[in-house]
Amino acid sequence: MSSLSLLSRPPLSSTLRRHHHRHTTTTFTTRRHLTIKSFSAPTPIQPLTQDDLKKLAADKAVEYVKSGMILGLGTGSTAAFVVSKIGELLSSGELTNIIGIPTSKRTQEQAASLGIPLSILDNHPKLDLAIDGADEVDPDLNLVKGRGGALLREKMVEAASDKFVVVVDDSKLVTGLGGSGLAMPVEVVQFCWKYNLIRLKQLFDQEGCEAKLRLGDDGKPYVTDNMNYIVDLYFETPIKDAWSAGKEISKFEGVVEHGLFLDMTTAVIIAGKDGVSVKSK
Structure with missing residues (x-):
């Protein structure tokens, strides 16, 4: 089997225009119409933990x-911080008439416990907004998602949304997808999963890719909400062309979905x- 080896895209340029005022808000636009706004925060007495950063981002997203x-x-x-904040705003009356479409059983349970009205895509095939985290974010706002095991439902729900807002702490920023060295998940059917694990590894041989079946805490294969397995791919270097990689992965029979979320954000x-x-954007 031939392996995938494609040239990487050139990095984005930065800072075409910049404004400063006393609230220290900065805006600049890249040549691909990427806009960045920064909001200053008071210097904390204690350093912010990763959970503190996640909550800050979640509050802004809401x-x-x-x-x-x-x-x-x-x-x-x-x-989970986003869902918690939405539940809080519904309880106080600051938000009303919200319907949530959860992307996992875990989220469904949390949202239901907070009194958030829930439904499914079958009943609401067009969503106004989706908010979710990400495992990696590249300079073009493409993502790796699915280390929590919900990539299929996440992609279905977020593709059906008019807007998709991602919340992360700055440790999730990478120069290229796969660049963190952590897992890029691929959901596969249980039948002959090893056959697909081998094919996925061969596809990325030139990237020094390692492929592993995801295991649960009990040492048995991790099973998704859709009763599938996950093969995690680990790259020594960033994926050279994420678009081509996604297309090639999707061609394999028995592959259900992959964790590359491209041009969705x-x-x-x-x-x-x-x-x-x-x-x-």
């Missing part, structure tokens, strides 16, 4: 939510030690 919306509710530690909210910034 500002996109308006009463009457149908919302995609993401999965994972950062998305409306905005990424990033929390760092200097405050919260928003990157948008």
Whole structure:
């Protein structure tokens, strides 16, 4: 089997125009119409933890939510802060008439416990907004998602949304997808999973890719909400062409979905030690 080896895209240029004022808000636009806004934060007495950063980003993301919306509710530690904040605003009456479409059983349980009205894509095939976390974000706002195991439902819900807002802390920023050295997941059917694991590894041989079946805490294969397995791909260097990689992975019979979320993002909210910034297209 031939392996995939394609040239990487050139990096984005930066800072075409810049404005400063006393609230230290900065805006600049790349040549691909990427806009970045930074919001300063007071210097904390104690350093912010990763959970503190996630909560800051989640609170900013919820500002996109308006009463009457149908919302995609993401999965994972950062998305859990978003769901919690939405539940809080519904309880106080600041938000009304919200319907949530959860991307996992885990999120469904959390949202239901907070009194968020829930439905499914079958009943609401067009969503106003989805908010979710990400495992990696590249300079073009493409993502790796799915280390929480919900990539299929996440992609379905977020593809059905008019806007998709991503919330992360700055540790999730990479120069190229796969660049963190952590897992890029591929959901596969249980039948002959090893056959697909071998094919996925061969596809990326020139990238020094390692492929592993994801295991649960009990040492048995991890099973998704859709009763599938996950093969995690680990790259020594960033994926050279994520678009081609996604297409090639999807060609394999028995592959259900992959964790490359390409050209789906409306905005990424990033929390760092200097405050919260928003990157948008």
